[in-house]
Amino acid sequence: MLMRSLLAVFIILSLLPTGEAGAQTPLVEAAKREGKVVWYTSLALPSAEKVAKLFEAAYPGIKVEVHRTGSQRILQRVMQELQANIKNVDVVHTSDAGHFVLLKDKKLLARHTPAGVERFPAGFKDKDGYYYGLRATVNVIAYNTQKVTAAEAPKTWKDLLDPKWKGRMVTAHPGYSGVIATHVLALVHLHGWEYFQALARNQLMLVQSAVDPSGVVASGERPVAVNGGEYTFYQSKKQGNPVEIVYPKEGVPLVVSPTAITSFAPHPQAARLFTDFSFTREVQQVMADSEGLYTGQPEVKYPADKPKLTDLKLLTAEPEELEKRNEEIKKRFVEFFGA
């Protein structure tokens, strides 16, 4: 806790003299007049609140309104609000890249290129310049080390089909989480829908958020998680919970979570300032350090006890395909798993 606060202070101090933060540029002035930015985000709640607090400390006078929920809920919310002609959200950030294809098609996004993103890898950038990957994670298997030994732990996605895991596994839900929707599509490419049909026979516990399996595994409620954001397991392990992560050999689904400014943003300047801020090397480094996320920023250093993205075999899902098959993914998952 103390270390984290010190770290935060350090980061803010390091931002002030060098970055744009301290300078009273016209953008900062305009953003301050708007006074706040509304952020619908699927970033895990404590992480989202931390980014917001960092921004508020760097730009006193501009408040960040954090509304954290699952990716699919965010899209539902944005569309529901628009239907009622409510223009509330400035910055949308979900883990389902398909959402941004849809929002762009419907002309609901504003073009904005944050400084420095030109050096990000291709998978982090929209070719038209509407959205950029703020962070990335991979889906992994995780187990509780008090209940499962390393030797008997599942090593591959197919290992999870073994009946010995019946009633002992947890999955998050693609109808809530973009991380999981991406995961499901990537594994459907790898093993087909039959894989999920077979997996469902092992009677999994269903939770919603991709953050939740790490809590379920840490508490021992189910000793094995069949998916979930790697960063949440990593954080849990760092906090001393009996959790171990498995990176299956068949490859791990990569989830790049884009962020974009809406075309109807009520606070467009603050939205730009906030988006630029979240792509600075310092904030990207925070995500890597204390949250265990991957980023597209090439200079970011990762903890030594985490595999590099380049060392992992990555399974990817195209945003366009995610958008097209969104309903199919949710429907078939519910068909197999019951709810």
Add this chain to the structure above:
Amino acid sequence: MAVPAVAPRRLEGLDRALPVWVAAALALVFLMGLPLGWLAWMSVSGESGFTFRHYEKVVADPALRRALWNTVVMAFWVGLASVAVGAPLAWLTARTDVPGRGLIRALVLASFVTPPFLGAFAWVMLAGPNAGLLNRLWRSATGAEAPLLNIFSMPGLIFVVTIYTFPYVYIMVANTLALIASDLEEAGAILGAGRLWVALTITLPMVLPALASGFILALLQALALFGSPAILALPAGFHTVTTQIWSLFQFPPKVEMAAAFSLPLFLATALLLAAQKRLLGRRGYAAVGGKGGARRVIALGRWRLPALAACLAVMACAIFLPYGILAKAAFSRAWAQPLTWSNLTLKNFTFTFFEYSATQAAIVNTLELGVLTATVGAGLVALLAYVTSRRLVIGHQVIAFFALAPVVIPGVVLAVALFIAYTRPPFLLYGTLWILFIAYLTKEMPVGYAQADATFRGIPTELEDAGRILGAGRFRVLRDVTAPLARSGIIAAWCFVFIGVIRELSASIILFTPSTKVMSVVLFDLKEEGQFGAIAVLGLVMLALTFATVALVQAVLGRDVLGARD
């Protein structure tokens, strides 16, 4: 001279009735007519006009049929189990010398006001098949592999819903028992029947209508519940009607199907309530009625302590264990670990109140809505109940009917209807607190009205007549005679509405927007992310608010809120 003498009197009657009727009609249109009209229309409207397609799709979809069947199974067993728990408890506290009767009543009240979704959440920590506290104790005590309880199952769901629903049966039965004289029971005893035989053959038949109507009330509660199935049924891979309706709002939304699927729930509720009304309306029980006759206390003898133990066991399930585990989770880093020094923390509190930015706004919204709804609601029900109980306008029965009518609209259905009605011109209320206000006012109106009506009926009209005879006008009498007498009853109505509002989830979950979140919605958000510590903290805040309000009612009424005692 005769003609002008009549005319002003007619006019006076008209004057009095007109504003009341206009107000009642307006309230009716906005609270119920418009939303339900839209709901019905939406369920039969297609791109090219009228269609039954949505109903066909609802019937054809196996997932929806399963959800419907699950709901029927769950509600039926909850009704039955509530009778099995609530009726004996009511008999014990109303008729026997079981020790600690006051305490038991207080605990039943506590269970009555506990938000069911909080109880469900606590039971996840108690009886999750692997990490649940009770299952871990069971394993270490017996060495067994299999869990003792699995809360993520249909029986688990029925259990958790029952422990917060049986008070409906308890109230019905306890209040009926308080009205039945012991003469018949004593006659039976004199003729040689044993205590149990008397209870089964004499007392039971007399309370049967109360039992049946308690069963129906419990069943209705279970039908309309959203939070508990969302917490317990979804992880187990099954839906109920309410969770299914809610998930139909996922993008791309299927509002028409939600509307079509809402109607069975609405009709079932209406039918069941009609049945309950018939049961209570029967006049076949001459022994019930009035308070004449003595009620003898039955001595339990050596069964006193076992009876007390049974009552406390029920209360352990509903109150002690869940509250205990919530308190533990609030102060723990990891809820599943023992509460050692290293696991002890205040971080959950600092996170909930200072780091999680949604909390403060949600508490403010909840309190604002609570106070606003309770104040407007209490004023409205006081006016309506005064007008109807004193029969001041023509058609007062109609007003009374509509004040009670929202009982038949489950929260989720009401929310779907309000969502459809108020996300479009001319009344764009979605996104404001007003749509929640309308939902809460509609939902809580029957409870408030029933309380206010009982209050005015309890004030003898003789006092008012005396005032009129002495020359005071109706308003003067209202101010100086009726209002002071009715005050405590109306304050109680205020509190009932307030308690109902702060725990409301099933309508809020569909009607909220990020800037209009309330506490229950924040709790639900946290649940979906598995933030146990923060849920426990916020849950305790909600309980504290509830019990502070209950204490206020008790102080104002000078008796407990469960109903007639002596």
